[in-house]
Amino acid sequence: MLGLPEHVTACLFDLDGVLTPTAVIHNKAWTRTFDDFLRGRDGQRPFDPVEDYNDYVDGKPREAGVRDFLASRGITLPEGTPDDPPDAQTVSGLGNRKNELLLTLIKEGLEPYPGSVRYLQAAAKAGLRRAVVSSSANTLQVITSTGLDRYLEVRVDGSTVKKRGLRGKPAPDTFLAAAQELGVTPQQAAVFEDAISGVAAGKAGGFGFVVGVDRIGAGHAEDLRAAGADVVVADLDALLED
Structure with missing residues (x-):
């Protein structure tokens, strides 16, 4: 129902361009x-x-x-x-x-993508663990102002990167940290990314599934697949149709 392999028990979402139009x-x-x-x-x-x-x-x-x-x-x-x-x-x-x-x-005002909210709600209902993984130091402000914090259990962001000395994407460190906090292995987690560097991070970390999000078109889907995305969608709720 969620377009993910059966072994996936957790979802690691990038913020900008995946959950919100902050990109x-x-x-x-x-x-x-x-x-x-x-x-x-x-x-x-x-x-x-x-x-x-x-x-x-x-x-x-x-x-x-x-x-x-x-x-x-x-x-x-x-x-x-x-x-x-x-x-x-x-x-x-x-x-x-x-x-x-x-x-x-x-x-000036920011609303999350409706399709992403639907997907988060479905993931929560299905019992999948959920984390937001972003390089932005403004992640907490964005998820609280948009109401997304109610669907997310773990936050790894720019502040976490500085505090723990993690490498940023395309290194897999931030995704690995989120998986650890959720208590799952990389193979049990799916990464959701719209950036080539983020998809590369998911691939480098050995995650069980990497979803590329192509909202901009112009050949970006091919770039995401080349970077390691297992599937590319225009919006997260497209996965709910599978």
């Missing part, structure tokens, strides 16, 4: 941050919200996204410190600028 506002925040930064730099084209977003920042911890995108343009900045102001020309400063813009967009 859209993350994209807007990244685009504005990098476009402002690149403006005036000779020979630098604007940030591409499809290719640059998918290749360099989607699903990654904030500072890693900054580093990887800047490296793709041949730009190196000082690391700075976590409390750098958002106008600082450092990796941390750019990351803080992006987060400042993101929080503004979240406050």
Whole structure:
């Protein structure tokens, strides 16, 4: 009924783009941050919200996204410190600028995907364990403001990554930590991801099933399959039809 193999007893959900449309506002925040930064730099084209977003920042911890995108343009900045102001020309400063813009967009209103809510409700009814796994430090704010916290038993997020020294996606550390907290083995858990780095993390961790979520189209489904997704759907409730 849930489109999963029988051996799966737990679901590990990414947040942005899987449970909530925060991927859209993350994209807007990244685009504005990098476009402002690149403006005036000779020979630098604007940030591409499809290719640059998918290749360099989607699903990654904030500072890693900054580093990887800047490296793709041949730009190196000082690391700075976590409390750098958002106008600082450092990796941390750019990351803080992006987060400042993101929080503004979240406050303007955010609703979870209805299909994802239906799937969470069905998973809870079926007795499957449920966790949210995200690199975002704003995960708690998002799940509580959208009411998703009532369906989720465990949260592993950007704060957890810093506290425990976990590697971010595409390393499997965060998913492995969530599975451990739920008391299941990786083989007993399904990973739900819309980012290539997240699907790669699910594959690298030896998880029992990896669901790719393709909400953007434009060939992204093929990229998710190539990264290791066992199945790709446009919305989670499509799995309820199986």
